[in-house]
Amino acid sequence: MSNDRGKIKRHGLSVILTHWLVALSTFVLIFSGFGQMPLYGRYMVDRIPGLSWASDFSVTLLIHYWAAAVLIGAVVFHLVYHGIRRDFDILPRRGDLRDSVRIIMATFGFGEEPENDKYLAEQRLAYVFIAFSLLLVIMTGILKVLKNLPSINYSEGFALWITFLHNVGTVLVIIGIAVHLGAFIFKANWPLLPGIFTGSIDREYAKERHGIWYRRICDDKDP
Numbered sequence: 001m002s003n004d005r006g007k008i009k010r011h012g013l014s015v016i017l018t019h020w021l022v023a024l025s026t027f028v029l030i031f032s033g034f035g036q037m038p039l040y041g042r043y044m045v046d047r048i049p050g051l052s053w054a055s056d057f058s059v060t061l062l063i064h065y066w067a068a069a070v071l072i073g074a075v076v077f078h079l080v081y082h083g084i085r086r087d088f089d090i091l092p093r094r095g096d097l098r099d100s101v102r103i104i105m106a107t108f109g110f111g112e113e114p115e116n117d118k119y120l121a122e123q124r125l126a127y128v129f130i131a132f133s134l135l136l137v138i139m140t141g142i143l144k145v146l147k148n149l150p151s152i153n154y155s156e157g158f159a160l161w162i163t164f165l166h167n168v169g170t171v172l173v174i175i176g177i178a179v180h181l182g183a184f185i186f187k188a189n190w191p192l193l194p195g196i197f198t199g200s201i202d203r204e205y206a207k208e209r210h211g212i213w214y215r216r217i218c219d220d221k222d223p
């Protein structure tokens with residue numbers, strides 16, 4: 001369970017790879033998606049050396065398609081991998097809203113944090129929020145790809161709805177990422193950062209903050 005005495009394994013290679021493929025493809029999708037709108041020419045982003053292609057729709061569309069393929073591949077892998085392993089630690093549970101409030105209050109010095117499992121209640125809620133937003137952009141994105149095929153025509157109303165929902169999804173994804181990254185402003189969450197790069201985190205931190213998880217994986221094996 002551990003590679004050295006002070007560390008404990010939190011994520012395997014496939015989780016780390018999936019996280020970074022999702023993160024990278026999402027950043028590229030946001031940048032290339034905004035490139036579909038006449039923004040980068042207007043605000044002269046395309047004058048920045050090396051970014052002259054940013055206002056060329058055919059280029060940003062191609063990038064958007066490739067990044068979408070990477071995102072969809074990573075999401076499908078994630079669902080199949082954790083589905084087969086029946087590994088549902090990150091799915092929300094009853095009482096998560098209440099516990100999230102307790103965790104946030106405790107961060108500001110009010111009251112005690114509840115005992116945590118592998119993920120904090122607020123991480124489980126953040127996960128469904130980001131998952132829902134990504135599924136929304138993926139599903140509406142696929143409908144938009146179909147619309148771009150010469151053989152498929154939507155009514156004007158339907159096409160507008162799809163675009164509207166794709167844009168709503170975009171805003172939700174951006175909010176989700178801001179909250180996700182915002183969590184790392186707080187020092188209490190810093191020890192989780194090495195885990196998403198190396199797979200391991202500090203053992204003492206795991207024992208103290210993720211006690212339920214720590215006992216589950218360490219009891220009888222590597223106390």
Ligand code: HEM
Pocket residue numbers: 010019022023024026027090118119123124126127130131177180192193194195196
């Ligand atoms: C510089 C960018 C990012 C950093 C430093 C980062 C960092 C992390 C870390 C440290 C964890 C693991 C937490 C743990 O072990 O409990 C994590 C989990 C996660 N990340 Fe990221 N992340 C980044 C970008 C993204 C992006 C762009 C997305 C989504 C589009 C994303 C979605 C998630 C999700 C859904 C989880 C699992 C739930 C959670 O821990 O909140 N991350 N991230």
Ligand code: HEM
Pocket residue numbers: 026029030032033034036037061064068071134137138140141142144145148163164166167169170173
């Ligand atoms: C985080 C993920 C994504 C973000 C932030 C994003 C963002 C955007 C934005 C801002 C636009 C321009 C406004 C619009 O026309 O609606 C756009 C257009 C588009 N997106 Fe996405 N998108 C994402 C994922 C996807 C995915 C997964 C697909 C395909 C499966 C996709 C396919 C398209 C298509 C076909 C267009 C229209 C291009 C055209 O003008 O013909 N997007 N996206």
